[in-house]
Amino acid sequence: MSAVLELRAVSKTYLDGADEVHALRKVDLTVQPGKMVAVMGPSGSGKSTLLTIAGALETPTAGEVLVAGRPLAAMSRDDRARLRRRVIGYVFQDFNLLPGLTAAENVALPLELDGLSAGKARAAGLRALAELDLADRASRFPDQLSGGERQRVAIARAVVGDRRLVLADEPTGALDSANGEAVMRLILTACKGGVGAVVVTHDAQLASWADRVVFIRDGRIVDRTAPRPGPDSLLAEEAAR
């Protein structure tokens, strides 16, 4: 199976007055279906830029981005917009739910925007909510939900339909640790269902849910964890002490 996301020597340079700011420098990153990759770095390291470029929300200054095997640069604006609605799901720190829509309507929105009939979109939305144990919250408005529930609705919206890639920027930012853990478990469940996920965070506890962690500094990937061993090795190591 081909990678759901591939960044090849991606660079991004901004002009800040007369100064050139190198937000990303020759970043290579591949995410396979079913895998979660965490990107860890301090603020200003370029990790959010990496996510907006991977999500086709910004274009790189140099390098190539492929989503589900298709190079973004070769796509028309309309095709890119369709890709953003159909293939990529986004989870933001502040949930970004529309306050005037119910949970079910929020989740169904990307499918409706994509031209699916209201009825079919709603049915898919309810299915996604049910999978995240939120069926009984479907007709509530965001301000009638707890912070943890709002973020779960946002995740349902990110995985609804036939998404292949989930991009999350500090997805547990405002949540307490129990709700934060629940959010990571949901993203992991989505991965087990076959999507690839990139989670950007400065929090090592969140990053440790990922299959692979890459470390970013000053726009460069400076290090990455070894492939994740199973828990048995840990217990064996403890037992040997």
Added chain:
Amino acid sequence: MSIRHALLALLSEGPKYGLQLREEFEARTGEVWPLNVGQVYTTLQRLERDGLVESDDDADPGPQKGFRITAEGAGELAGWLRTPPDLASPPRDELVMKVLIAVRLPGVDVHEVIQSHRRYLVELMQQWTRLKEEEGDLDLGLALVVDAELYRLDSVVRWLDMADGRLKRATLEPPAPTGEPVLRLRRRAGVRR
């Protein structure tokens, strides 16, 4: 881990045989703190000598001998539970030492040193997290230990992040040279006492 107090805790639930104590001790903590069999029996012997437990007869402490906690033992257990461990004096932390030395060593990139430790810690945390992930209904005791380990490792990563940022700022705006930082800290700690 205090085997002494763990055994007193098991006996505070009711009288038990030596073998039973060993099995229950292992069931509750064995996965994380494996114990050799002999330790249970020698500890019981000492507890009896100190009057904290009583046994049925004068036989050697072994699998078939029954034990119960004394009033003194219950008092000892209650006191131990509420006695704070010594967290007041900073431990001699090897990682802190390595970073302090790396800062001063010419030709060593301290950020690279910090990153190699950060990566190792995150890899360890991934293993602990995987334990949580794969055993949804993790035994309560083990779940608590896993949380404790994750928070402990996380605090070290946070310190490394903080140190990384502090050193980066210090390179951009070097502080006025002062004396030996470790000595200054020791002197200040001395004043506090």
